[in-house]
Amino acid sequence: MGALLTVDDLRVDIATPRGTLRAVRGLTFSVNAGETLCIVGESGCGKSMTSLALMDLLPRVAKRSAATLNFADTDLSDRRKARRIRGNQMAMIFQEPMTALNPAFPIGDQLTEAYLHHKGGSRAAARARAVEMLDLVGIGSPAERLGQYPHQLSGGLRQRVMIAMALMTDPKLLIADEPTTALDVTIQAQILRLLRDLQQKLGIAVIFITHDLGLVSRIADRVMVMYAGAMVEEGTAAQIFGAPRHPYTQALIECIPQPGRTARGTPLGTIPGVVPSLVGQIEGCVFRSRCPLARRECESHVPTRGAEGHRWVCVDDAPAPALEGTTR
Amino acid sequence: MSMTPILETRNLHRRFRVSQGHFKPKATLQAVNGVDLSVQRGETLGIVGESGCGKSTLAQMLLGLLPATSGEVRLDGRPIADLRRVDFARRVQPIFQDPFSSLNPRKTLLDIVTMPLRVHAIGSRAEQEARARTLMDRVGLPAGFADRYPKELSGGQRQRVAIARALVMQPDVVICDEPTSALDASVQSQILNLLMELKADFGLTYVFISHNLSVVEHIADHVAVMYLGRVVEKAPVDAIFDAPQHPYTRALLDSVLTVAPDAGVPELALGPGFPNPLRPAPGCPFHPRCPRAFEPCSTIPPTPVPAEGRGAACHLTEMTPRGAAA
Ligand SMILES: Nc1ncnc2c1ncn2[C@@H]1O[C@H](COP(=O)(O)OP(=O)(O)OP(=O)(O)O)[C@@H](O)[C@H]1O
Ligand SMILES: Nc1ncnc2c1ncn2[C@@H]1O[C@H](COP(=O)(O)OP(=O)(O)OP(=O)(O)O)[C@@H](O)[C@H]1O
Ligand SMILES: [Mg+2]
Ligand SMILES: [Mg+2]
Numbered sequence: 001m002g003a004l005l006t007v008d009d010l011r012v013d014i015a016t017p018r019g020t021l022r023a024v025r026g027l028t029f030s031v032n033a034g035e036t037l038c039i040v041g042e043s044g045c046g047k048s049m050t051s052l053a054l055m056d057l058l059p060r061v062a063k064r065s066a067a068t069l070n071f072a073d074t075d076l077s078d079r080r081k082a083r084r085i086r087g088n089q090m091a092m093i094f095q096e097p098m099t100a101l102n103p104a105f106p107i108g109d110q111l112t113e114a115y116l117h118h119k120g121g122s123r124a125a126a127r128a129r130a131v132e133m134l135d136l137v138g139i140g141s142p143a144e145r146l147g148q149y150p151h152q153l154s155g156g157l158r159q160r161v162m163i164a165m166a167l168m169t170d171p172k173l174l175i176a177d178e179p180t181t182a183l184d185v186t187i188q189a190q191i192l193r194l195l196r197d198l199q200q201k202l203g204i205a206v207i208f209i210t211h212d213l214g215l216v217s218r219i220a221d222r223v224m225v226m227y228a229g230a231m232v233e234e235g236t237a238a239q240i241f242g243a244p245r246h247p248y249t250q251a252l253i254e255c256i257p258q259p260g261r262t263a264r265g266t267p268l269g270t271i272p273g274v275v276p277s278l279v280g281q282i283e284g285c286v287f288r289s290r291c292p293l294a295r296r297e298c299e300s301h302v303p304t305r306g307a308e309g310h311r312w313v314c315v316d317d318a319p320a321p322a323l324e325g326t327t328r
Numbered sequence: 329m330s331m332t333p334i335l336e337t338r339n340l341h342r343r344f345r346v347s348q349g350h351f352k353p354k355a356t357l358q359a360v361n362g363v364d365l366s367v368q369r370g371e372t373l374g375i376v377g378e379s380g381c382g383k384s385t386l387a388q389m390l391l392g393l394l395p396a397t398s399g400e401v402r403l404d405g406r407p408i409a410d411l412r413r414v415d416f417a418r419r420v421q422p423i424f425q426d427p428f429s430s431l432n433p434r435k436t437l438l439d440i441v442t443m444p445l446r447v448h449a450i451g452s453r454a455e456q457e458a459r460a461r462t463l464m465d466r467v468g469l470p471a472g473f474a475d476r477y478p479k480e481l482s483g484g485q486r487q488r489v490a491i492a493r494a495l496v497m498q499p500d501v502v503i504c505d506e507p508t509s510a511l512d513a514s515v516q517s518q519i520l521n522l523l524m525e526l527k528a529d530f531g532l533t534y535v536f537i538s539h540n541l542s543v544v545e546h547i548a549d550h551v552a553v554m555y556l557g558r559v560v561e562k563a564p565v566d567a568i569f570d571a572p573q574h575p576y577t578r579a580l581l582d583s584v585l586t587v588a589p590d591a592g593v594p595e596l597a598l599g600p601g602f603p604n605p606l607r608p609a610p611g612c613p614f615h616p617r618c619p620r621a622f623e624p625c626s627t628i629p630p631t632p633v634p635a636e637g638r639g640a641a642c643h644l645t646e647m648t649p650r651g652a653a654a
Binding site: 016017018040041042043044047048059095096098099138139140141144147148152153154155156157159160178181182183184185186187188189190192193196211212213214215217218219236237238241242251252253255256257258262264265267268269270271274275277 | 344346347355376377378379380381383384385425426428429468470472475479480481482483484485488506509510511512513514515516517518520521524539540541542543545546547565566576579580583584585586587588589590591592593594595596598602603604605606607
């Protein structure tokens with residue numbers, strides 16, 4: 001069975017006064033129908049640029065290139081074909097709802113716009129669908145909410161409006177960029193279960209971008225870890241959390257405050273050093289400037305190790321030292 | 329305990345009139361519904377609660393940016409309505425939930441972060457820049473970022489600009505609304521460590537609003553739990569996390585997703601409904617979702633938690649005398 005989405009050597013270059021900022025540096029991955037791929041990585045590593053590139057919604061200054069960009073046997077580099085898929089079979093939940101929603105229009109208009117464009121039908125039918133979707137994501141009195149403007153909604157309500165909007169057209173692939181950061185954990189759990197049910201019922205594939213590693217461990221079929229625009233490790237949730245192989249993945253997992261393990265009020269573990277500048281090439285391993293295990297070989301080309309299921313980019317192939325509670 | 333709190337609210341309310349569509353009467357939405365809170369200098373008050381329960385509205389009122397419908401906010405015992413705007417802004421700074429809309433798109437990051445110092449004429453031009461650069465460094469935006477513009481940043485980088493701007497003047501109180509929600513675990517730890525250091529060194533006071541309970545557990549001294557515009561439980565951090573009283577607080581703690589591959593998303597023992605601020609339930613606002621609701625809950629509102637006190641606004645805990653072992 002072929003993958004629903006196939007991405008080979010995806011790159012995003014941004015022209016800046018300081019030179020070309022290479023926000024995404026040759027990503028290769030695929031997503032199957034019904035599958036959840038979680039993307040994690042440091043802030044600024046290119047997660048949002050990756051999703052915007054898939055949707056062909058990059059800012060004007062950014063340029064996309066890829067060897068392959070395929071969605072359900074359609075070549076997404078054909079912009080005309082891609083336009084029919086975007087916002088229809090492929091929908092996105094944006095990271096900052098306040099910037100993605102138009103402040104000048106009531107949310108009802110924004111919910112129905114793409115639906116009317118792709119599915120046609122009457123305005124009344126589109127509004128009925130919008131009410132149904134708002135109800136599904138747990139917004140009470142949905143009909144009343146349709147007339148409200150984005151600034152009249154709380155952060156979490158806006159986020160759920162975005163989720164409802166993405167579900168309007170029954171997409172096959174949902175790209176969700178930090179969709180639950182403004183939700184309390186009980187509602188987050190309800191939304192995650194809703195997504196899971198939809199996935200099982202309709203076979204929707206989900207690319208889920210988040211910083212919440214606990215959440216990732218619970219919902220991911222596969223996890224891709226990014227650093228400085230590149231993939232550093234990919235595997236199943238069990239592999240990434242049970243036996244992480246890349247030093248960045250290991251360090252990141254160590255930073256989470258863990259109830260019962262990190263004493264309240266004490267300093268938390270961090271990764272010393274700063275991310276390298278993304279302008280221009282980075283020779284060798286992208287993480288080497290902060291890696292405790294860095295050595296000479298890391299400055300040259302670094303191999304991708306592992307088998308299909310679990311791969312990581314590192315000079316080391318030896319089993320990783322077991323994660324221990326070093327950051328007490 | 330008789331010290332004047334640096335920041336307190338008295339019976340604070342905020343209503344919004346909400347259009348329900350053409351030809352229909354406007355509905356009233358009670359976003360904040362009688363909140364009594366107090367924070368001592370050098371303390372961190374964590375606020376958690378359901379989405380849409382009024383946390384950001386409360387934050388706006390604490391910052392004097394939104395007038396209260398009734399009740400008041402006091403700084404050092406004086407109603408903030410009586411304070412001069414500049415004096416107040418010198419002492420109380422915000423970190424907003426939606427950072428992008430609060431950053432001027434035409435200014436460079438260095439301009440944005442030095443702005444508060446210029447407005448309040450603190451230090452020379454060179455000192456202002458030096459201070460701004462130090463803080464930008466501390467939040468993980470090194471020198472290369474100084475000349476960039478907000479739209480050139482990722483979500484988490486913007487959030488860090490907002491944090492640096494709030495801290496640059498060393499205010500007395502910082503109102504943080506979801507300050508680390510867009511940050512990865514390592515940058516988040518870096519920011520939390522910085523906040524804790526500033527608190528230890530200069531006695532900064534924080535109101536820290538977050539949905540991330542592990543973060544609140546780590547950084548807060550006291551925690552208030554809100555539901556539909558009210559504080560439903562308030563206690564020192566240890567009590568909230570080790571012995572939660574209110575069923576909603578328990579549900580929150582049970583829903584925290586710790587790292588546990590294959591464990592899935594927990595099935596909650598909560599009613600299937602979602603809270604609706606446009607039609608709040610009578611009695612206790614949580615009762616439609618509460619697994620332990622019994623007959624007074626649907627008719628009689630529980631007694632609120634007093635400003636200086638602790639405890640839960642819940643009929644269950646009212647039955648057991650306060651202080652008795654549960
Ligand atoms: N318009 C732009 N001009 C220049 N650089 C940009 C622009 N937009 C983004 N960048 C840079 O590209 C990099 C990748 O940004 P992206 O938004 O994809 O990060 P991210 O992984 O989503 O981070 P976060 O977790 O903080 O949201 C960042 O380092 C950012 O500074
Ligand atoms: N300007 C406004 N006009 C009308 N209603 C408003 C306005 N601002 C807020 N509200 C409503 O008040 C309620 C509380 O909103 P608020 O933003 O304070 O919630 P919150 O606790 O911060 O939620 P979240 O965790 O989702 O950010 C929501 O139902 C919201 O729709
Ligand atoms: Mg992003
Ligand atoms: Mg809010």
